[in-house]
Amino acid sequence: MNKLKYKLIPQGAAEGRNPIHLIFVDKKDVVAAGLTYRQACEVIAKDFKEPSAINIIDMDAVTVSSDGIMVDYGIVAFASVDYGMINKDFGYLEVSEQPYSTKLLAEEPHMKQWDNIDAYKGKRLYRGPNFEDRWPRVPHNETQTITGRIANNNTGSEVMNVVDMTEVLIPAYGALEIMKDGEVLIGVAGPEISVGIGMVVFETYGRIFHRSYGAGLTAHNSGKYAKTVKSDYPAIAGPKRTLAEYTMRALEIGLVPGKDLGCSPAVLSIAKAMGKPIAFDNIEERAWIELESVGIRRADLEAPSTPMTREEILAKADEIVPGLTDGKLFKVADISEIRYAEC
Amino acid sequence: MKLMHTKLPDFYKKLQDAGKKFNPDTEVVVRGMENMESAKLASLRVGRAEEFMEELAENPDVAKIEVTVLPQIPETIHTIVFKAIKKDGTAGKAILGSMFITTPAAECYYHDAEEVDDRRVPFD
Numbered sequence: 001m002n003k004l005k006y007k008l009i010p011q012g013a014a015e016g017r018n019p020i021h022l023i024f025v026d027k028k029d030v031v032a033a034g035l036t037y038r039q040a041c042e043v044i045a046k047d048f049k050e051p052s053a054i055n056i057i058d059m060d061a062v063t064v065s066s067d068g069i070m071v072d073y074g075i076v077a078f079a080s081v082d083y084g085m086i087n088k089d090f091g092y093l094e095v096s097e098q099p100y101s102t103k104l105l106a107e108e109p110h111m112k113q114w115d116n117i118d119a120y121k122g123k124r125l126y127r128g129p130n131f132e133d134r135w136p137r138v139p140h141n142e143t144q145t146i147t148g149r150i151a152n153n154n155t156g157s158e159v160m161n162v163v164d165m166t167e168v169l170i171p172a173y174g175a176l177e178i179m180k181d182g183e184v185l186i187g188v189a190g191p192e193i194s195v196g197i198g199m200v201v202f203e204t205y206g207r208i209f210h211r212s213y214g215a216g217l218t219a220h221n222s223g224k225y226a227k228t229v230k231s232d233y234p235a236i237a238g239p240k241r242t243l244a245e246y247t248m249r250a251l252e253i254g255l256v257p258g259k260d261l262g263c264s265p266a267v268l269s270i271a272k273a274m275g276k277p278i279a280f281d282n283i284e285e286r287a288w289i290e291l292e293s294v295g296i297r298r299a300d301l302e303a304p305s306t307p308m309t310r311e312e313i314l315a316k317a318d319e320i321v322p323g324l325t326d327g328k329l330f331k332v333a334d335i336s337e338i339r340y341a342e343c
Numbered sequence: 344m345k346l347m348h349t350k351l352p353d354f355y356k357k358l359q360d361a362g363k364k365f366n367p368d369t370e371v372v373v374r375g376m377e378n379m380e381s382a383k384l385a386s387l388r389v390g391r392a393e394e395f396m397e398e399l400a401e402n403p404d405v406a407k408i409e410v411t412v413l414p415q416i417p418e419t420i421h422t423i424v425f426k427a428i429k430k431d432g433t434a435g436k437a438i439l440g441s442m443f444i445t446t447p448a449a450e451c452y453y454h455d456a457e458e459v460d461d462r463r464v465p466f467d
Binding site: 083141146 | 415416417418420441443445446447448449450451454461466467
């Protein structure tokens with residue numbers, strides 16, 4: 001009998017900071033076990049039985065963070081499991097690969113990273129599920145799976161238990177570190193991440209939205225309330241130096257926040273530290289209201305300053321990158337368990 | 344006059360009558376539509392619901408039937424009407440908004456059942 005390897009970050013892990021069971025599976029292990037992605041989720045559901053989110057990840061692929069930064073992994077399927085079951089219509093979603101095309105690159109300037117950064121070139125792209133993947137959801141439905149108590153939303157990055165109403169965010173670099181057995185920064189999202197999640201880029205079948213909001217706009221569009229909408233949730237993020245590294249790669253090839261990249265507090269702060277241009281006039285007034293509510297002021301960003309080197313930014317990433325309250329670094333190996341499901 | 348659809352109060356009564364057909368002491372509890380003051384229900388589905396109730400109720404070991412009504416799509420999109428009422432009692436400005444609401448899915452209500460027979464309408 002085959003066994004499927006999976007990585008569990010249990011509820012209560014990291015000194016009680018993680019409120020919900022989270023399961024991560026390497027696509028290679030699913031293939032090695034001779035299972036489809038759906039079958040893999042089903043055997044884990046039967047093995048684990050507790051309420052949990054499952055993300056199946058291809059480490060040889062690329063994806064895009066909500067603010068338009070490419071990261072080298074891709075969620076290829078995700079699920080919600082509870083009571084040993086997967087809801088047959090809404091409990092599972094597969095993410096189709098998005099083929100390379102000049103049309104996609106022309107419409108989505110942030111995707112120049114795919115062509116111009118060696119680490120990403122030629123890799124398979126997975127962002128969010130397409131309309132066919134999403135059936136029977138309608139276009140306005142969120143990109144989420146739901147079984148029993150668990151909603152696994154925004155393509156595996158926001159998980160809520162809708163009965164006890166605890167929630168956890170897993171930003172892109174958090175999932176990356178979990179898969180690489182690196183380090184994660186776990187804390188409370190805070191107002192800067194709350195605002196930043198709304199500063200998205202225009203994408204066909206994005207992890208959150210489909211052809212909705214462009215760089216410089218705010219998807220939240222809720223003024224001073226944007227900083228509160230997700231500020232209280234626990235977040236399993238990557239270390240800030242990881243976020244800085246990936247963001248610098250995008251800025252170094254000439255992409256401009258507010259025009260090509262989302263104008264999140266993190267992207268703007270790193271661009272300012274590097275002395276890179278920012279498309280100030282392309283950032284809409286409603287977005288400035290949200291940014292200024294968390295202390296990211298246009299006048300400060302426009303003020304002259306001495307650009308920092310790459311090494312300086314990595315060394316001082318904790319000071320430069322805003323967001324995450326009461327964060328503490330944990331080695332993934334210390335907060336996770338490797339388990340095997342019979343299949 | 345017979346209509347093609349069932350009125351909400353009639354639906355409640357039909358469920359109670361079917362659940363108590365074999366034993367008037369069988370308890371029937373219906374939940375999930377408490378905030379609906381009026382509604383039209385598809386008669387075809389109401390007739391089947393009455394049959395389902397009878398099927399459960401005819402087992403002499405059954406003392407109670409719980410009926411839980413919930414969206415078959417667990418994330419539903421709602422219109423919210425925000426309306427200001429002026430001091431003279433008339434309606435002032437109204438803003439229409441949307442709300443996406445995800446509620447616990449059906450597994451929460453049947454996970455402990457010894458047998459499950461899914462007779463819902465399929466999506467494809």
